[in-house]
Amino acid sequence: MTLYLVDGAHRTTEGPNRPVLDVRDLTKVYGQGEATVHALRGVSLTVAAGDYVAIMGSSGSGKSTLMNILGCLDVPSAGTYRLDGVDVSRLDDARLALVRNRRIGFVFQSFNLIPRTSAVANVELPLAYAGVKPAERRRRALAALDMVGLAGRADHEPNQLSGGQQQRVAVARALVTEPALILADEPTGNLDSRSTEEVLAILDQLHTAGRTIVMITHETEVAARARRLVTLFDGRITTDVRQDGAR
Amino acid sequence: MSLLEILRFAGRGVAANKLRSALTMLGILIGVAAVILLVAVGNGSAQAVNRSIEALGTNTITVSSTARGGTTPSALTVDIARSLHDPALAPDVRAVSPVVSTTPTMTHAGTEHPVAQFLGTHPSYFGSSNSPLAAGAAFTDQDVAQGRRVVVLGRTVATELFADTDPVGQQVTVGGALFTVVGVLAEKSSASGFSDPNDLAVAPLTAVQQTITGYGPVNSILVEATGPDRVNAAQQQVTQILNQRLKLPAGTAATGRGGGGGGAGAAPYRIQNAAQLLATRTETAQTFTVLLGTVAGISLLVGGIGITNIMLVTVTERTREIGIRKALGAPRRTILTQFLAEATMLSVLGGGLGVAAALIGSRFTIVGVQPVIVPSSVALALGVSVAIGLFFGSVPASRAAGLRPIDALRYE
Numbered sequence: 001m002t003l004y005l006v007d008g009a010h011r012t013t014e015g016p017n018r019p020v021l022d023v024r025d026l027t028k029v030y031g032q033g034e035a036t037v038h039a040l041r042g043v044s045l046t047v048a049a050g051d052y053v054a055i056m057g058s059s060g061s062g063k064s065t066l067m068n069i070l071g072c073l074d075v076p077s078a079g080t081y082r083l084d085g086v087d088v089s090r091l092d093d094a095r096l097a098l099v100r101n102r103r104i105g106f107v108f109q110s111f112n113l114i115p116r117t118s119a120v121a122n123v124e125l126p127l128a129y130a131g132v133k134p135a136e137r138r139r140r141a142l143a144a145l146d147m148v149g150l151a152g153r154a155d156h157e158p159n160q161l162s163g164g165q166q167q168r169v170a171v172a173r174a175l176v177t178e179p180a181l182i183l184a185d186e187p188t189g190n191l192d193s194r195s196t197e198e199v200l201a202i203l204d205q206l207h208t209a210g211r212t213i214v215m216i217t218h219e220t221e222v223a224a225r226a227r228r229l230v231t232l233f234d235g236r237i238t239t240d241v242r243q244d245g246a247r
Numbered sequence: 248m249s250l251l252e253i254l255r256f257a258g259r260g261v262a263a264n265k266l267r268s269a270l271t272m273l274g275i276l277i278g279v280a281a282v283i284l285l286v287a288v289g290n291g292s293a294q295a296v297n298r299s300i301e302a303l304g305t306n307t308i309t310v311s312s313t314a315r316g317g318t319t320p321s322a323l324t325v326d327i328a329r330s331l332h333d334p335a336l337a338p339d340v341r342a343v344s345p346v347v348s349t350t351p352t353m354t355h356a357g358t359e360h361p362v363a364q365f366l367g368t369h370p371s372y373f374g375s376s377n378s379p380l381a382a383g384a385a386f387t388d389q390d391v392a393q394g395r396r397v398v399v400l401g402r403t404v405a406t407e408l409f410a411d412t413d414p415v416g417q418q419v420t421v422g423g424a425l426f427t428v429v430g431v432l433a434e435k436s437s438a439s440g441f442s443d444p445n446d447l448a449v450a451p452l453t454a455v456q457q458t459i460t461g462y463g464p465v466n467s468i469l470v471e472a473t474g475p476d477r478v479n480a481a482q483q484q485v486t487q488i489l490n491q492r493l494k495l496p497a498g499t500a501a502t503g504r505g506g507g508g509g510g511a512g513a514a515p516y517r518i519q520n521a522a523q524l525l526a527t528r529t530e531t532a533q534t535f536t537v538l539l540g541t542v543a544g545i546s547l548l549v550g551g552i553g554i555t556n557i558m559l560v561t562v563t564e565r566t567r568e569i570g571i572r573k574a575l576g577a578p579r580r581t582i583l584t585q586f587l588a589e590a591t592m593l594s595v596l597g598g599g600l601g602v603a604a605a606l607i608g609s610r611f612t613i614v615g616v617q618p619v620i621v622p623s624s625v626a627l628a629l630g631v632s633v634a635i636g637l638f639f640g641s642v643p644a645s646r647a648a649g650l651r652p653i654d655a656l657r658y659e
Binding site: 116 | 570571579651
């Protein structure tokens with residue numbers, strides 16, 4: 001268990017070449033018999049620490065399935081998935097929960113904040129499940145909120161915040177545990193252009209700070225912000241190109 | 248994650264929907280309060296019955312005639328009553344009072360009152376039946392011997408006929424004869440709601456026979472034993488003498504538990520003692536308590552099902568939230584504990600308020616009974632309500648904990 005407790009900040013100092021994410025021949029099959037659906041037909045992908053990857057694909061291309069597996073919300077049918085050096089593809093429920101808590105920060109399309117709960121309490125939640133003491137938790141949550149520029153809204157509940165602000169709270173929640181990987185599932189899908197710009201600016205900032213980000217999107221202008229663009233089609237990777245990430 | 252933390256989450260969950268939580272708690276509150284209060288009412292009425300029977304005197308035996316005819320050889324007569332007071336054959340009998348009873352209408356100065364029990368007896372009746380006088384004096388053996396028309400009134404009769412004036416020394420008319428009131432009985436507590444023990448009048452046996460009933464057999468004989476522990480011995484002696492006098496086979500058993508006694512070929516009389524009466528009444532009261540408790544228990548069960556229902560709705564409604572928590576790394580155990588804690592909180596709060604409501608309710612008289620709280624019923628009701636929270640909450644909680652995070656997140 002102590003293996004999981006390696007501090008996130010410590011990992012980033014090991015250089016950009018160590019893979020955070022190492023996926024080999026991943027397949028995912030839903031259903032049986034005639035109703036069988038091959039969502040992933042052998043995906044191999046390596047993401048180095050500090051990289052900023054956008055995954056694109058039309059609907060049905062398997063990008064959501066890949067996202068769920070990368071986020072340890074689902075397990076692959078075959079293939080291996082090493083996250084930060086640990087093979088997580090065969091872990092049980094309790095261990096997967098631990099991996100999600102310590103190593104992955106989620107940003108969802110629909111924000112997914114807990115309703116009727118203040119912004120700071122939402123950001124504290126993953127720390128609470130990690131067993132961090134309340135005072136330390138509050139300090140780190142406020143620091144994370146400050147980083148996304150919402151320190152002044154810490155006591156607001158989700159329904160008192162705009163969509164862009166809610167998504168920034170969600171980003172703060174994703175980075176508060178200092179995870180090895182930040183997974184963003186269409187983070188700008190529900191936002192207007194101004195809020196989109198705000199959220200993307202924060203992701204850029206995180207990238208500059210050395211965080212590893214994997215983002216799923218179907219908007220080309222959003223994908224253009226990333227350093228690497230992976231395109232999925234019909235459960236397979238079709239293109240994988242480096243780009244300069246210029247605005 | 249500490250238990251305290253989980254409890255805080257659960258508390259927030261309960262507080263999030265106040266009306267619903269309040270209504271759910273109300274179900275448990277009513278259930279718990281009903282169990283405690285109804286058992287207390289049953290217990291209270293049982294105690295009231297016991298008290299009134301003890302007030303009647305626990306060392307008396309009542310011999311009552313079961314024969315229909317007037318002067319059949321088996322009828323109880325004053326002679327037989329007299330024969331029971333025999334220091335040789337019945338050493339455990341202290342006093343014997345033959346009793347005739349009728350239900351005549353008593354009038355005074357134009358006011359009428361139908362007396363529930365107009366008894367003709369001997370003065371020893373007052374001592375044996377534990378009926379002290381509040382005013383005036385009882386009649387004497389001399390009054391009985393001379394057939395003097397005097398009467399002692401019960402509290403109800405006295406107030407009915409002589410609203411405010413002192414009845415002692417006044418005259419009342421019973422069955423066309425004038426009786427002089429010589430005393431008033433002290434008020435007796437009501438044994439149950441069935442009859443008023445204060446609605447009676449007591450006069451010398453001879454006077455009542457002379458004016459109303461005629462010189463036939465008596466209705467019953469009240470026998471007082473020398474002490475509460477001699478009641479059974481006295482009862483045996485009385486039975487023996489009666490069997491001899493009435494020329495019954497020696498082995499005839501005439502004792503009846505409660506309303507038993509006297510099947511075909513059995514004795515033409517029935518013997519009851521207060522202890523038997525007490526046992527019968529206590530048994531009845533217990534049945535009553537169990538019945539009330541059961542009905543209340545059912546309402547507690549219904550309250551418990553209400554908790555399951557509300558928790559199922561809550562889990563369904565918060566499926567997304569559960570998904571988010573799981574995605575953020577909440578282990579199965581934490582989710583399970585949170586929802587179990589929510590259900591238990593509802594039931595414990597409801598149960599606690601129910602106990603409070605029952606304690607307040609027990610200060611009032613309910614259908615003429617002063618409830619007496621049974622401490623074990625409080626513990627039982629609270630225990631059951633906690634168990635209900637855990638048991639009925641476990642189904643929705645395990646459902647919530649078992650949800651797969653992706654399914655829960657996709658749920659709309």
